[in-house]
Amino acid sequence: MKSKARSIMAVTDPKIKLGLLRSLSREKVSAELGPDWQQAPRENLVADIIAAMQRQIVSGELAAGNPLPSEGELAAAFGVSRTVIREAMQTLRARGLVQGSQGKRAVVRSVDAQASVESIQLLMRRAGGSLHQLTEVRRPLEIEIAGLAAQRATPPQIAALRDANRQLAAATDLETAAAADVAFHQRLAEASGNPLFVMLLSMIAGLLEESRRRTIAHSGLRLAVTEHEKILATIEAHEPAEARRAMTRHMQLIERDLSESLER
Numbered sequence: 001m002k003s004k005a006r007s008i009m010a011v012t013d014p015k016i017k018l019g020l021l022r023s024l025s026r027e028k029v030s031a032e033l034g035p036d037w038q039q040a041p042r043e044n045l046v047a048d049i050i051a052a053m054q055r056q057i058v059s060g061e062l063a064a065g066n067p068l069p070s071e072g073e074l075a076a077a078f079g080v081s082r083t084v085i086r087e088a089m090q091t092l093r094a095r096g097l098v099q100g101s102q103g104k105r106a107v108v109r110s111v112d113a114q115a116s117v118e119s120i121q122l123l124m125r126r127a128g129g130s131l132h133q134l135t136e137v138r139r140p141l142e143i144e145i146a147g148l149a150a151q152r153a154t155p156p157q158i159a160a161l162r163d164a165n166r167q168l169a170a171a172t173d174l175e176t177a178a179a180a181d182v183a184f185h186q187r188l189a190e191a192s193g194n195p196l197f198v199m200l201l202s203m204i205a206g207l208l209e210e211s212r213r214r215t216i217a218h219s220g221l222r223l224a225v226t227e228h229e230k231i232l233a234t235i236e237a238h239e240p241a242e243a244r245r246a247m248t249r250h251m252q253l254i255e256r257d258l259s260e261s262l263e264r
Helices: 002-009 014-022 026-033 042-059 071-078 082-094 114-127 131-152 155-170 174-191 195-203 205-219 221-236 240-263
Strands: none
Touching (some): 071 082, 174 195, 205 221
16 A cells, blocks of 8 residues: 555656645545654654655756745645745755745755855864864875876866965965965865865865964975975876875975974
8 A cells, every 4th residue: 555655755756746646635645654654743754855855866866957846836745734844945955955045946956065065164173173183184185185196187287286386385474375285285186086085175174274374384385385396296297106105295294393383
């Protein structure tokens, strides 16, 4: 008995699902999905709807730019109140999966990691992680990024790295220097060819700038520029092993300078 309603709930196209569910009476849906479907606590219903819609959005079954059914249509499709749908949509908006103001038809958002990046940055700051711990996390990431960049960097990406290091050398204040330093490492991540590295560095960019303000103030701008030049030379030569060695040395100097700056 349950298979028909459950198969309807698995339909990915919301308009098709809505039509199929309307072919069953509300009592029939409840009977087939089980006696607890409509009696479940509201928070459980909200969580179930969020999970179902999130799966379809993440998988691409609900494509970016596609409008979703109205709150009323979704409420009818899932056999719940508009209040439950409204709460589910608020969460989906907060997660950056859909957009549109309350009361208006929501649209699936295009992929944009910025909202998640900002949330994670705040979370890391509130968690109280130290700059030393940041360096421990950063070390294996940066070394692998350098090796992959040496294998995969394109001429335009190498040019972007050169430009980033020129901006670092031309910096006239600590804030600009720290931002330019982090930009060099972000360009390096892009040259790795792995978008997840780019995202991971973006998540810790704020902490990276704080760390580099300390280390550049301690050891001077020239050391940072020179170290970047050494790394860049290995990228231009497409020598992964040398790139990893150069980045290992760079990270060791950062750790040294950070420790000394924190002891002052």
